[in-house]
Amino acid sequence: MITMKGMSPIVKKVSQLISAIIFLYGIYIIVHGHLTPGGGFAGGAVLSGAFIFLVLAFGTDVLNLRREEEEASVIEGLAILIFVLMATIGLFIGIRVFFNNYLPKGQIGELISAGVIPLYNIAVGIEVGAALFTIFLALVIYKEEISK
Amino acid sequence: MELTLSILLVFMIIGAVYALFARDLLSALISCGIVGYGLVICFLLLKAPDLAIVQIVVETVTLIIMVAVILDSTRQDLREKIVHNERGTHFINAKYVFNVLTVVILALFFLFFFNQAIGRLEPFGTHVTRMASAYVGDAAIKTGSANLVTGVLFDFRAYDTLGEATILFTAVVGVLTILRIKGRK
Incomplete structure (x- = not known):
């Protein structure tokens, strides 16, 4: 299914156009996680879906998959590190609780509100998206190396 | 809403049981997809859109990965092996009757206790x-x-x-x- 040269030119063009919209939708779900249904996990899965779509359409020899895999795993590790660090900052500010909501909460329903929760959402979203994409790329690269 | 949910659940159970007995791995995978996407509609009916979004995205991504794996794997060999295994068995014998009886007795037993327990639950x-x-x-x-x-x-x-x-x-x-x-x- 995942071939070297990818699918037909029509599929390639459509996937170029659609994947940007999927990516934007993932970002919307992550950023509005504290207002509308969704959040870090759902949005991150949508983000990884946009990348997987591109790899499926364009095949494996166009993209430099090994570098992509390394970058994705580095981004994933950084995101989870930022998540834990933001939680640890709560230990030193205010009432000294892990996962303390230390930023001002603002007005409920505004885009910039709810303190640290949107930042947690963004970190978890990047982490989930990079993790799912890394797993997919690892499987694709394994198949490429086996078939050689 | 409960009637819709029951129909959907029966449909999902049929899909799951068919996945066990399918001759082809690809059709088994597609009937597994019935379970996943039925669960999405269940979540939407039960007013849990957060879970529905996560479930529909993760289900799609896993289905894509598993279809890619199955199309590259030795799908034909497995089918021949299953057909070969079924040729040598006789269906009706003492073991078969014993198994069916055990399943029926256990199902009635659990249905009784399930009925007892469901009466004590608070409404949804x-x-x-x-x-x-x-x-x-x-x-x-x-x-x-x-x-x-x-x-x-x-x-x-x-x-x-x-x-x-x-x-x-x-x-x-x-x-x-x-x-x-x-x-x-």
């Missing part, structure tokens, strides 16, 4: 514990988040979210370790 949507009503009442004010699920997930139960992220991280590390060919020699 009521809060049984004190914690639940406190969460629903004060979460918007305490966390400042308009979406209660995110408020609970990242403030009251943030440890669970950290554990979930750690599980995903560990899964990635495991996959990268197992699927590494260079450096294993």
